[in-house]
Amino acid sequence: MKIPDRMVIVNVGARIFYDTAISQKADAVHVNWRPTIKLEKDLEAILRRIGG
Amino acid sequence: MKKGFFRDSVQMMLLTQELKRDGGLMDAAIVMGTTLNKDTLMRCGLLTHEGEKAGESDTIISITCADQPSLKTALERAEALLSRNPEQTKSDFSNVESALNASRGTTVATLSIPGQFVKEVASKMIEKNLHVFVFSDHVPLKDEIDLKVAAVKNNLLFMGPEAGTSIINGTVLGFGNLIRKGNIGIIGASGTGIQESSTLLHLCGSGISHAIGVGGRDMNKEVNGIMTLQAITALEEDQNTNAIMVVSKPVDSKMRDKIVNVVMKRSMKKYVFCFIGDSERLEDTKEVRYARSIQSSVLRILELVDKPRFEASRRRFEREAKASIGFANNLSETLITRQNYVRGLFAGGTLCYESKAILEEILGPVFSNLSANSRFHLQGRDESRKNTLIDFGEGEFTLARPHPIIDPSFRIERLMQEARDPSVGVIILDLIAGYGVSKDSIELFSRAISEAIETAGKANRTLPIFLYVCGTEGEISPSDIDSLRDSGAQVFTSNALMALTAGLVLRKPHRHLLRRLANDYLGVDIK
Numbered sequence: 064m065k066i067p068d069r070m071v072i073v074n075v076g077a078r079i080f081y082d083t084a085i086s087q088k089a090d091a092v093h094v095n096w097r098p099t100i101k102l103e104k105d106l107e108a109i110l111r112r113i114g115g
Numbered sequence: 116m117k118k119g120f121f122r123d124s125v126q127m128m129l130l131t132q133e134l135k136r137d138g139g140l141m142d143a144a145i146v147m148g149t150t151l152n153k154d155t156l157m158r159c160g161l162l163t164h165e166g167e168k169a170g171e172s173d174t175i176i177s178i179t180c181a182d183q184p185s186l187k188t189a190l191e192r193a194e195a196l197l198s199r200n201p202e203q204t205k206s207d208f209s210n211v212e213s214a215l216n217a218s219r220g221t222t223v224a225t226l227s228i229p230g231q232f233v234k235e236v237a238s239k240m241i242e243k244n245l246h247v248f249v250f251s252d253h254v255p256l257k258d259e260i261d262l263k264v265a266a267v268k269n270n271l272l273f274m275g276p277e278a279g280t281s282i283i284n285g286t287v288l289g290f291g292n293l294i295r296k297g298n299i300g301i302i303g304a305s306g307t308g309i310q311e312s313s314t315l316l317h318l319c320g321s322g323i324s325h326a327i328g329v330g331g332r333d334m335n336k337e338v339n340g341i342m343t344l345q346a347i348t349a350l351e352e353d354q355n356t357n358a359i360m361v362v363s364k365p366v367d368s369k370m371r372d373k374i375v376n377v378v379m380k381r382s383m384k385k386y387v388f389c390f391i392g393d394s395e396r397l398e399d400t401k402e403v404r405y406a407r408s409i410q411s412s413v414l415r416i417l418e419l420v421d422k423p424r425f426e427a428s429r430r431r432f433e434r435e436a437k438a439s440i441g442f443a444n445n446l447s448e449t450l451i452t453r454q455n456y457v458r459g460l461f462a463g464g465t466l467c468y469e470s471k472a473i474l475e476e477i478l479g480p481v482f483s484n485l486s487a488n489s490r491f492h493l494q495g496r497d498e499s500r501k502n503t504l505i506d507f508g509e510g511e512f513t514l515a516r517p518h519p520i521i522d523p524s525f526r527i528e529r530l531m532q533e534a535r536d537p538s539v540g541v542i543i544l545d546l547i548a549g550y551g552v553s554k555d556s557i558e559l560f561s562r563a564i565s566e567a568i569e570t571a572g573k574a575n576r577t578l579p580i581f582l583y584v585c586g587t588e589g590e591i592s593p594s595d596i597d598s599l600r601d602s603g604a605q606v607f608t609s610n611a612l613m614a615l616t617a618g619l620v621l622r623k624p625h626r627h628l629l630r631r632l633a634n635d636y637l638g639v640d641i642k
Binding site: 064065066067068069070071072073074075076077078079080081083084086087089090091092093094095096097098099 | 121126147206207208218222225228229235236246250270284
């Protein structure tokens with residue numbers, strides 16, 4: 064089990080933690096994450112019927 | 116309700132704050148329509164029929180106003196705030212896959228998304244062999260266990276959930292402080308526990324190799340210490356670490372013994388364990404030492420790895436302890452007969468637990484929202500009773516608003532309320548500085564403390580307000596400390612010293628007990 068020597072960060076969620084990484088000169092990228100939109104049950108059923 | 120509209124939870128909290136600051140409303144919350152958020156809205160009287168129908172991908176704007184025109188204005192303002200586009204940079208990606216493809220050599224993922232989505236995203240990160248740091252709360256327990264098992268299988272760290280901080284090779288993840296590099300590793304099932312340990316080591320001239328936050332539930336019997344043991348393995352194999360400090364909120368004694376036994380069997384390094392609030396007195400061994408507070412843990416680990424620094428720090432802490440005891444004696448004479456109780460308003464859960472353990476030794480049972488004893492358990496928003504300590508980081512305070520480390524407004528409101536209570540003899544507070552914390556906190560606290568003391572003064576009462584400031588010189592300047600002192604606050608270098616001094620203001624223990632308390636919680640002999 065090796066603790067990483069170099070910090071290259073992918074930040075998912077709150078931007079404040081990406082800003083913290085960047086202010087320490089760490090390599091970082093930020094993901095503007097959003098939840099997967101859940102289809103309404105009846106729409107899912109229709110899509111299933113038409114093979115979608 | 117705004118269908119299919121998403122902003123991250125911190126943005127939502129900040130927008131709610133901005134909306135409230137504009138005034139003209141009684142209460143407000145802007146949150147995603149998760150079941151948990153809806154439950155909390157209901158408890159706060161902020162859930163409408165429309166809100167009930169919101170799904171996890173929808174945003175609820177809930178506002179209480181005195182009249183229709185104010186409500187209309189507030190809703191328009193909320194819509195305007197939400198329609199503002201968040202700042203974007205060229206390092207922004209809209210999904211995890213494209214971010215990972217674009218960023219070569221990624222080693223760590225930091226997640227702060229709603230708890231129910233953590234498993235889906237973190238599993239992908241673990242598959243890609245990334246260490247994961249999870250700030251999110253409300254992650255289902257089963258998800259936490261599954262993710263930690265998967266991380267161990269892939270030789271990775273899974274830091275969290277509810278990890279306040281980790282410091283890996285000098286880089287802070289989450290909240291945390293600028294700490295000198297050194298040869299002491301910290302493992303913490305506690306964010307502010309790691310923050311106080313690392314800042315005190317820094318203050319003593321020492322430093323850390325890494326600090327690994329494992330999440331507050333890791334040492335529960337269900338999670339079985341999976342990540343604490345993995346962090347022990349990681350630090351055992353780390354060439355820059357000579358000694359390891361393990362800090363935790365109260366744990367089950369079986370779990371404690373399991374972790375200690377693993378260390379005793381296979382450790383090549385020296386350890387100090389600090390299980391805050393553990394009443395059992397454990398015998399030191401060659402490999403393992405025990406401490407009852409963070410300050411005494413710091414001294415004990417310095418004793419193991421750096422004798423000269425240990426001696427200098429012990430002398431410093433001893434001087435501070437003696438000065439504080441004298442100060443408490445003098446101060447207790449300025450209180451009037453009715454001022455019998457302590458009130459503690461904390462941003463750090465571990466700091467609240469530690470204060471509770473110390474004060475209970477001097478004053479007897481303390482009421483708290485952290486109390487496991489139902490007789491002394493209070494909801495955080497209940498009025499204080501006798502001696503009361505409140506952890507403002509608990510879930511009841513953090514709906515649609517930032518953690519109290521970022522936003523002190525709830526604590527400041529409560530400070531003013533406690534200052535009006537004639538039975539209060541002393542108020543204790545923590546102020547956490549560092550990454551992610553606004554510099555405004557110093558000014559806000561200075562102003563509030565000065566106002567609280569003035570309020571008590573108008574009623575002919577002296578009101579001692581004690582403050583433990585957690586931070587290093589890069590984050591808290593001498594002029595910041597001066598500003599807090601000018602407001603009337605008594606500033607302490609450790610949480611344990613603050614709590615012990617507060618207890619001594621209210622009750623003078625027998626000399627033997629005082630000597631034992633100083634030894635247990637401050638790590639010094641006051642003779």
